[in-house]
Amino acid sequence: MAEETAKKTNRALEQLKQLRSERAEENKKKAERQKEQNRLQKAVLDALGDGERTVPEIAEAAGIDTQTALWWVTALRKYNKVETAGKRGDYPTYRRK
Amino acid sequence: MIANHPVERADALVVGAGIAGLQAALDLADQGFQVVIVERQPSIGGHMINLSKVFPTLDCASCITTPRMASTAHHPNIQVFTYSEVDSIRPVGDRFQATITRKPRYIDEDKCIGCKRCEEACTLYLPDEYDHSLGAKKAVSIPFTNAIPQYPVLDMDECFLCGGCARACPTDAIDYMQKPETFQLEVGAVILATGYDMTPMDAKSQYGGGKLPNVISPWQAERLLAPHGPYGGVLRPSDGKIPDSIAFVQCAGSRDASLGVPYCSRVCCMYAIKQAMLLSGSLPIADITIYYMDIRAFGKGYEQFYQSAKAMGIEFVKAKVGRIREDEEHNPILRIERQEGDSAPEEVRHDLVILSLGMVPAWIPDRDGIVPLQTGSDRFLLSPKPRISPTLTTLPGVFACGAATGPKDIVDTIVEAGAAAMQAAAHLQRTLAGAAK
Numbered sequence: 206m207a208e209e210t211a212k213k214t215n216r217a218l219e220q221l222k223q224l225r226s227e228r229a230e231e232n233k234k235k236a237e238r239q240k241e242q243n244r245l246q247k248a249v250l251d252a253l254g255d256g257e258r259t260v261p262e263i264a265e266a267a268g269i270d271t272q273t274a275l276w277w278v279t280a281l282r283k284y285n286k287v288e289t290a291g292k293r294g295d296y297p298t299y300r301r302k
Numbered sequence: 303m304i305a306n307h308p309v310e311r312a313d314a315l316v317v318g319a320g321i322a323g324l325q326a327a328l329d330l331a332d333q334g335f336q337v338v339i340v341e342r343q344p345s346i347g348g349h350m351i352n353l354s355k356v357f358p359t360l361d362c363a364s365c366i367t368t369p370r371m372a373s374t375a376h377h378p379n380i381q382v383f384t385y386s387e388v389d390s391i392r393p394v395g396d397r398f399q400a401t402i403t404r405k406p407r408y409i410d411e412d413k414c415i416g417c418k419r420c421e422e423a424c425t426l427y428l429p430d431e432y433d434h435s436l437g438a439k440k441a442v443s444i445p446f447t448n449a450i451p452q453y454p455v456l457d458m459d460e461c462f463l464c465g466g467c468a469r470a471c472p473t474d475a476i477d478y479m480q481k482p483e484t485f486q487l488e489v490g491a492v493i494l495a496t497g498y499d500m501t502p503m504d505a506k507s508q509y510g511g512g513k514l515p516n517v518i519s520p521w522q523a524e525r526l527l528a529p530h531g532p533y534g535g536v537l538r539p540s541d542g543k544i545p546d547s548i549a550f551v552q553c554a555g556s557r558d559a560s561l562g563v564p565y566c567s568r569v570c571c572m573y574a575i576k577q578a579m580l581l582s583g584s585l586p587i588a589d590i591t592i593y594y595m596d597i598r599a600f601g602k603g604y605e606q607f608y609q610s611a612k613a614m615g616i617e618f619v620k621a622k623v624g625r626i627r628e629d630e631e632h633n634p635i636l637r638i639e640r641q642e643g644d645s646a647p648e649e650v651r652h653d654l655v656i657l658s659l660g661m662v663p664a665w666i667p668d669r670d671g672i673v674p675l676q677t678g679s680d681r682f683l684l685s686p687k688p689r690i691s692p693t694l695t696t697l698p699g700v701f702a703c704g705a706a707t708g709p710k711d712i713v714d715t716i717v718e719a720g721a722a723a724m725q726a727a728a729h730l731q732r733t734l735a736g737a738a739k
């Protein structure tokens with residue numbers, strides 16, 4: 206069973222090798238997008254720091270627009286990196302998990 | 303049962319696994335017929351599984367739909383193909399030959415155990431269709447928590463081939479080179495339960511053409527209200543503010559010949575009232591206004607539901623909304639013309655606006671000759687005897703039910719699905735008896 210598993214993993218990795226060479230150009234663009242996503246994600250998490258912030262506060266600290274900030278807070282909340290903390294004025298606040 | 307391998311023969315084919323398709327399949331399977339379901343989405347459940355609560359009882363939509371999804375998926379007489387398309391259905395004598403294509407999930411379904419480790423390992427975030435893009439998903443993800451089946455789909459158009467999912471998968475189920483698989487299925491009857499779609503948000507440029515972040519679709523409103531909604535509460539998409547003033551614009555895609563939807567979509571008044579009541583429950587101090595032409599509360603208990611909404615303080619304003627623009631803080635500003643009294647047009651500012659879009663058919667099977675039958679001038683499936691046999695189609699042996707035959711609520715959908723199953727069962731008995739002679 207372990208042998209079979211190792212063989213199959215190799216198959217997936219072989220497939221990746223082939224696809225990466227076939228799609229090199231297209232993949233470069235996609236990798237750029239991933240880098241940009243990493244940057245935005247880090248900016249949002251850094252903006253939260255150790256505190257509790259609203260979406261407009263996160264957006265200002267991260268230098269991004271509020272819609273993008275909300276989308277990232279939503280994404281990071283879903284994947285357990287951020288949680289809702291409380292409320293300030295008309296806005297919920299968020300903190301890192 | 304969830305089917306991962308082609309099936310050659312069955313008694314009936316049900317196309318679409320919304321509440322109509324699930325009900326029709328269960329009604330046939332409980333009579334002993336072998337049923338194949340083909341659903342184009344990765345999960346069964348249709349639109350109902352996406353709703354928050356249902357009018358007029360305000361029961362939790364997912365609590366009603368999930369058990370039916372589970373009964374279907376575990377029924378010994380039902381084979382369910384998800385993420386699959388019907389390429390064609392052709393009559394052959396008394397029976398039908400269907401060509402079906404299973405789309406690649408890039409996952410070996412026989413090996414996948416639904417552990418989500420691929421999803422955890424994936425680093426690429428994409429807009430989540432299930433939350434109507436308000437939320438995010440990963441490039442490889444299980445569509446939603448109670449999806450059936452619990453298989454992820456890998457979006458190979460977006461994937462940048464980091465290999466994280468393949469390394470994380472404990473059963474080596476990732477298959478980056480999986481291909482679509484087409485097979486033939488022979489059946490004795492077909493039920494089309496392909497449901498509805500909505501007019502697009504950008505259909506009306508005078509309502510912002512889909513570009514105003516705080517003007518949202520009713521599906522997005524359902525997700526905001528759902529217990530596991532994307533934001534964990536009702537917030538507006540432009541900045542995460544808790545809205546204090548919310549408006550519904552009725553007939554924002556129906557009764558509008560310019561959009562090709564001259565008919566009434568029937569359920570919009572009721573879902574707007576439902577959403578308004580739910581909003582008022584979650585945001586007790588918010589002002590909620592429904593701009594309407596006339597309220598159509600046609601079903602059992604619906605008029606009382608409407609009256610309760612009024613008693614709760616929801617404001618019903620008989621007015622035409624001519625235009626929607628936004629101010630610099632993305633607050634939607636509605637230009638309205640009241641239909642009662644003789645006041646001049648005025649502009650009203652809200653924090654969030656929901657457009658009650660028109661319902662249109664999700665699938666037009668006569669287009670490209672996929673199934674040789676007729677649709678009506680509204681493009682919904684046409685019955686040759688709409689008064690006495692609404693579930694017939696123009697092709698004998700092919701039946702239709704639910705929102706595929708025209709806009710309707712869940713109760714009417716379920717009733718029609720039962721009727722379609724009965725018609726299909728009678729047709730199968732007749733053709734089987736004919737063959738035995």
Ligand SMILES: Cc1cc2nc3c(=O)[nH]c(=O)nc-3n(C[C@H](O)[C@H](O)[C@H](O)COP(=O)(O)OP(=O)(O)OC[C@H]3O[C@@H](n4cnc5c(N)ncnc54)[C@H](O)[C@@H]3O)c2cc1C
Pocket residue numbers: 317318319320321322323340341342343346347348349350353355356357358386387388495496497498499520521524569573576664665703704705706710711712713715
């Ligand atoms: C915002 C909103 C709120 C609503 N709230 C309520 C409510 O509270 N109470 C109520 O009674 N009604 C409500 N409704 C109406 C309700 O959604 C419908 O009555 C019900 O979902 C119709 O079910 P259906 O199975 O006919 O269609 P659908 O739910 O549309 O299901 C059709 C299924 O067929 C699949 N499909 C389509 N084409 C194909 C194809 N070619 N091949 C394979 N599969 C295909 C689709 O993917 C889908 O899964 C609401 C509607 C809206 C828009």
